[in-house]
Amino acid sequence: MSRTEEAALSTPASAHDSADGIAARARGLTKAYGSGETTVLALDAVDVEIARGRFTAVMGPSGSGKSTLMHCLAGLDNVSAGQVWLGDTEITGLRERELTRLRRDRIGFMFQSFNLIPTLNAAENITLPMDIAGQKPDEKWLDQVIDTLGLRDRLRHRPAQLSGGQQQRVACARALASRPELIFADEPTGNLDSRAGLEVLGFLRDAVDQLGQTVVMVTHDPGAAAHSDLVLFLGDGRIVDEMARPTAEAVLERMKRFDVIRGAADSEED
Ligand SMILES: Nc1ncnc2c1ncn2[C@@H]1O[C@H](COP(=O)(O)OP(=O)(O)OP(=O)(O)O)[C@@H](O)[C@H]1O
Numbered sequence: 144m145s146r147t148e149e150a151a152l153s154t155p156a157s158a159h160d161s162a163d164g165i166a167a168r169a170r171g172l173t174k175a176y177g178s179g180e181t182t183v184l185a186l187d188a189v190d191v192e193i194a195r196g197r198f199t200a201v202m203g204p205s206g207s208g209k210s211t212l213m214h215c216l217a218g219l220d221n222v223s224a225g226q227v228w229l230g231d232t233e234i235t236g237l238r239e240r241e242l243t244r245l246r247r248d249r250i251g252f253m254f255q256s257f258n259l260i261p262t263l264n265a266a267e268n269i270t271l272p273m274d275i276a277g278q279k280p281d282e283k284w285l286d287q288v289i290d291t292l293g294l295r296d297r298l299r300h301r302p303a304q305l306s307g308g309q310q311q312r313v314a315c316a317r318a319l320a321s322r323p324e325l326i327f328a329d330e331p332t333g334n335l336d337s338r339a340g341l342e343v344l345g346f347l348r349d350a351v352d353q354l355g356q357t358v359v360m361v362t363h364d365p366g367a368a369a370h371s372d373l374v375l376f377l378g379d380g381r382i383v384d385e386m387a388r389p390t391a392e393a394v395l396e397r398m399k400r401f402d403v404i405r406g407a408a409d410s411e412e413d
Pocket residue numbers: 176177183184185203204205206207208209210211212
């Protein structure tokens with residue numbers, strides 16, 4: 144392991160927050176679905192920067208554009224207008240093959256459904272994306288991820304022999320295994336009971352604080368968002384607010400204001 148890598152492993156998140164510490168960026172990001180009268184503007188000229196080495200949560204009412212934002216930032220979906228960069232690479236305009244390689248090499252994904260392969264054990268599931276890509280895992284890094292996630296004594300177990308929380312931890316380790324520049328997590332606690340959910344949030348937090356990773360998490364849960372460094376609030380396809388060092392109470396209060404606006408709009412329609 145190089146000195147820089149060693150330093151990155153032991154450097155607190157704040158030290159990663161340098162002027163050039165932008166993991167992903169969008170300018171004028173616009174995404175429309177459909178055409179003509181049925182067009183839905185899911186993202187409306189969004190400007191956003193995702194700080195490197197930080198944990199960012201994305202919240203907002205249902206249909207506000209959270210998943211679309213995540214998909215466009217991750218190059219999973221093409222944009223209608225605007226530009227997206229991953230680090231210094233502009234991904235808007237890349238061909239599908241280049242995008243696939245970029246996603247594989249530089250991005251980790253965690254979804255609500257763990258997407259583990261039932262016939263493979265935990266260790267095999269963790270390294271599967273790298274095996275498919277023909278990459279050799281950095282064993283020291285992998286060891287650290289496995290220990291941080293407390294999976295050492297579960298590596299030979301198949302998904303069916305693991306609890307929901309343990310399965311999500313395996314999915315978390317899989318997302319971290321190739322040491323991606325950016326991890327996108329879409330409702331990673333959505334299918335877990337509150338204890339297992341808390342565990343996974345703790346591990347995402349550790350991935351940022353102890354491993355220097357960058358995490359972007361879409362969530363509906365103010366308690367989950369409280370584990371992040373910064374919450375971005377989306378409303379009708381725009382970033383309408385942000386909150387640093389969030390608490391569950393403050394996030395809940397902010398979310399209630401969306402309900403008030405929605406309630407007023409509904410009564411106008413009546
Ligand atoms: N494939 C699609 N075709 C048409 N409209 C879509 C498509 N995907 C999303 N939309 C619309 O775009 C808007 C934003 O959707 P998106 O899934 O990003 O919202 P969200 O904030 O993630 O919602 P939720 O919290 O309910 O998951 C919604 O109005 C949705 O109906």
